[in-house]
Amino acid sequence: MAEKKKIIHLTYQKRKELCGFGFIGIWLAGTVIFFLIPLVKSLIWTFCDVSVDSGHTGISWTGFKNIIYVLTSDPYYTDYLGDMLTETLWKTPLILIFSLFIAVLLNQKFRGRTLARAVFFLPVIIATGPVYEIISNDMGNTGNTEAEQFSTLFSTDMVGDLLQFLGIYNISDDMDKIISAVSDNIFSIVWSSGIQILLFLSALQNIPSSIREAAQIEGATAWEFFWKITFPYVSPFILANLIFTVIDSFTSPMNTVMKRIFTMRDEWQFGYASAMVWIYFCIILTSLGIAVLIINKFIYYETD
Numbered sequence: 001m002a003e004k005k006k007i008i009h010l011t012y013q014k015r016k017e018l019c020g021f022g023f024i025g026i027w028l029a030g031t032v033i034f035f036l037i038p039l040v041k042s043l044i045w046t047f048c049d050v051s052v053d054s055g056h057t058g059i060s061w062t063g064f065k066n067i068i069y070v071l072t073s074d075p076y077y078t079d080y081l082g083d084m085l086t087e088t089l090w091k092t093p094l095i096l097i098f099s100l101f102i103a104v105l106l107n108q109k110f111r112g113r114t115l116a117r118a119v120f121f122l123p124v125i126i127a128t129g130p131v132y133e134i135i136s137n138d139m140g141n142t143g144n145t146e147a148e149q150f151s152t153l154f155s156t157d158m159v160g161d162l163l164q165f166l167g168i169y170n171i172s173d174d175m176d177k178i179i180s181a182v183s184d185n186i187f188s189i190v191w192s193s194g195i196q197i198l199l200f201l202s203a204l205q206n207i208p209s210s211i212r213e214a215a216q217i218e219g220a221t222a223w224e225f226f227w228k229i230t231f232p233y234v235s236p237f238i239l240a241n242l243i244f245t246v247i248d249s250f251t252s253p254m255n256t257v258m259k260r261i262f263t264m265r266d267e268w269q270f271g272y273a274s275a276m277v278w279i280y281f282c283i284i285l286t287s288l289g290i291a292v293l294i295i296n297k298f299i300y301y302e303t304d
Contacts (some may be wrong), residue, residue: 103200
């Protein structure tokens, strides 16, 4: 007598779990193949001399040679890294303050509010390399005359002209450098604030209307309402926006450090490029850790 086949009955909960694993299976495979394996390879190549000849990759262990070369002998990397850290240090607070200011304005009721929100979020949609290069006056070597003429609209020294018009002369060199740096990067700050404005705006919309009405009844001014109601509600998003802004600044393909890494990669110097990447990653991680420890002390977390 033939044996009866066993029929496996799965519970509804088990079927749901299998469906979930099926959906994330492709993502897990992609993460392992396209992220984890290259990540491990780049870490190994950091301590190796990698040569590519006729499609074959030769690897020889060299220890810390690549790291020492990058930090002591590379003519550009350390200078680019210092400039990038300095730029991120002063630009990040400006982006956060500007984003919160614009979010508070866009949270008000006025005609054309939807259009205004779309305008500030538009750079996130069209933030491609060529578009940003044209607008930020980085098309000098392209030979595109129209692009160069268009980019000069954003490079005029309007702040300096305004100070001269107001009769403000003979300011200190340091102050002049700060003012010039901020004015020259106004468009970059606006361009990099789309996601942050959206996050702050979502936090502002979560403020209960009952709290606003109670503050109005108590006679609270707009200044008091901002610091005692608005700021505590949006403070957790300051940390989220800080992390996003720092990572976005460090990983932008437009910054000089990333360009240097890509140059070494294109020259088949995979060992040096990997060393640069991992040094850069450690610096980013350290910078984020310090920033989180500092900002976390000023953040209000709602408790029961």
